[in-house]
Amino acid sequence: MTPKSAVLFARSKKLHVNGVSHNIRFFSPYPFVTKSAKGKYLVDVDSNKYVDFWMGHWSLILGHAAKQVLAKTKEQLGRGWMYGTVNKNTVELSEKIQSVVPVAEKIRYASTGTEATMYAVRLARAVTKKKIIAKIDGGWHGYTTDLLKTVNWPFTQTESAGLTDEEHIISIPYNNLEESIEILKSVKNDLAGVIIEPILGGAGCIPATKDYLVGIQEFVKKKNGLFMLDEIVTGFRFRNGCLYNTMGLDPDIVTLGKIVGGGFPIGVICGRDEIMDHANTQSHQRKNRAYIGGGTFSANPMTMIAGAATLDILKNARTYSKIKKLGDTTRKKITKAFDGQVIVTGKDSLFMTHFVKNEITEINNAQDVAKCDSTRLQRFHFEMMVEDGIFFLPGKLGAFSDAHSEADVKTLVDAAERFSENK
Numbered sequence: 219m220t221p222k223s224a225v226l227f228a229r230s231k232k233l234h235v236n237g238v239s240h241n242i243r244f245f246s247p248y249p250f251v252t253k254s255a256k257g258k259y260l261v262d263v264d265s266n267k268y269v270d271f272w273m274g275h276w277s278l279i280l281g282h283a284a285k286q287v288l289a290k291t292k293e294q295l296g297r298g299w300m301y302g303t304v305n306k307n308t309v310e311l312s313e314k315i316q317s318v319v320p321v322a323e324k325i326r327y328a329s330t331g332t333e334a335t336m337y338a339v340r341l342a343r344a345v346t347k348k349k350i351i352a353k354i355d356g357g358w359h360g361y362t363t364d365l366l367k368t369v370n371w372p373f374t375q376t377e378s379a380g381l382t383d384e385e386h387i388i389s390i391p392y393n394n395l396e397e398s399i400e401i402l403k404s405v406k407n408d409l410a411g412v413i414i415e416p417i418l419g420g421a422g423c424i425p426a427t428k429d430y431l432v433g434i435q436e437f438v439k440k441k442n443g444l445f446m447l448d449e450i451v452t453g454f455r456f457r458n459g460c461l462y463n464t465m466g467l468d469p470d471i472v473t474l475g476k477i478v479g480g481g482f483p484i485g486v487i488c489g490r491d492e493i494m495d496h497a498n499t500q501s502h503q504r505k506n507r508a509y510i511g512g513g514t515f516s517a518n519p520m521t522m523i524a525g526a527a528t529l530d531i532l533k534n535a536r537t538y539s540k541i542k543k544l545g546d547t548t549r550k551k552i553t554k555a556f557d558g559q560v561i562v563t564g565k566d567s568l569f570m571t572h573f574v575k576n577e578i579t580e581i582n583n584a585q586d587v588a589k590c591d592s593t594r595l596q597r598f599h600f601e602m603m604v605e606d607g608i609f610f611l612p613g614k615l616g617a618f619s620d621a622h623s624e625a626d627v628k629t630l631v632d633a634a635e636r637f638s639e640n641k
């Protein structure tokens with residue numbers, strides 16, 4: 219099916235480490251090479267068409283090349299795509315974010331989520347004058363030098379050579395409040411903050427319980443550390459705004475990305491005024507201030523206008539109710555199709571199938587996911603790619619967009635039934 223992809227990927231391997239620029243984009247024997255994308259479809263260089271559930275690392279909630287975003291970005295191209303100066307598009311996007319994300323009393327932009335979480339950690343350390351940051355076992359916040367630890371099983375190790383700050387990062391188990399608090403207590407007085415995804419994304423699409431998040435928030439604030447929520451996946455995914463304000467949470471810093479850039483590169487640091495003011499170069503001397511945000515392409519007019527066009531559409535709850543229904547039905551039907559072999563985690567439009575083994579009956583954290591059969595999940599995804607023209611990045615969670623429909627749920631469930639019968 220993919221001879222042209224094979225040739226192009228062989229060329230890519232000569233040029234790029236592992237043939238890719240992001241490790242997770244490689245899958246065996248070689249990934250197809252994309253030619254174009256529109257609506258729910260990705261098209262490869264051999265003209266195979268795939269219904270896409272990866273949706274640009276889940277950033278494309280309206281689908282590929284959504285017409286409203288396309289129109290606005292095309293207009294913007296004519297006015298210039300890179301100013302490197304203050305621009306109106308930024309003010310307009312920030313007003314939209316601030317109107318629905320109360321913690322965003324002040325905002326700074328970067329070009330990736332990785333930078334946003336890196337800046338959040340730096341700011342927490344600058345504000346508290348403490349060093350230790352706690353993250354979650356399996357928590358993924360990008361390739362930041364600070365947080366590239368305990369991402370994969372057994373959640374005790376650094377993920378990369380070349381890091382320098384490992385001893386100042388500790389890790390706690392998701393949805394296990396008692397054990398997490400025990401670990402946090404061991405830090406004594408040096409806890410600068412905790413950074414958590416309200417839904418553990420890359421590590422298995424697992425919602426946190428409200429009690430867990432409230433408990434962690436309470437503890438960290440009592441210790442004068444900062445409670446940071448990484449809503450890079452969850453922000454604007456389930457509602458016009460973040461998840462935290464539906465859970466009675468009061469974070470000090472929230473990071474956003476993906477959807478708020480309308481599919482263009484973005485990372486956002488949002489925080490309360492008194493916290494963000496520590497980055498203020500006018501009121502703080504060098505030794506007391508943190509540099510956060512910025513970069514050549516930060517707040518570029520293309521990203522800003524694409525984000526604003528996306529948020530304009532998301533103001534109308536129609537998209538959310540549509541994709542929630544698609545996700546809810548999918549979770550129910552895939553669970554039924556596999557008749558006890560799987561647990562399908564997620565929330566609303568995000569979902570992930572876990573092939574259970576090792577007597578797993580519930581999935582509450584990354585440790586539970588690590589006991590499931592990830593090889594079988596990858597085979598399921600790979601088979602759908604080849605047999606059904608359905609694309610998941612093998613082994614990763616899926617996302618519905620406004621471009622999907624009930625028909626896609628049916629194709630997916632039919633594929634699940636076939637896979638369940640054959641294996």
Ligand SMILES: Cc1ncc(COP(=O)(O)O)c(C=O)c1O
Nearest residue numbers: 330331332358359360419450451
């Ligand atoms: C929760 C979370 N935080 C941070 C990041 C990093 O964002 P980026 O890939 O834009 O650097 C990701 C990326 O998937 C993510 O899922």
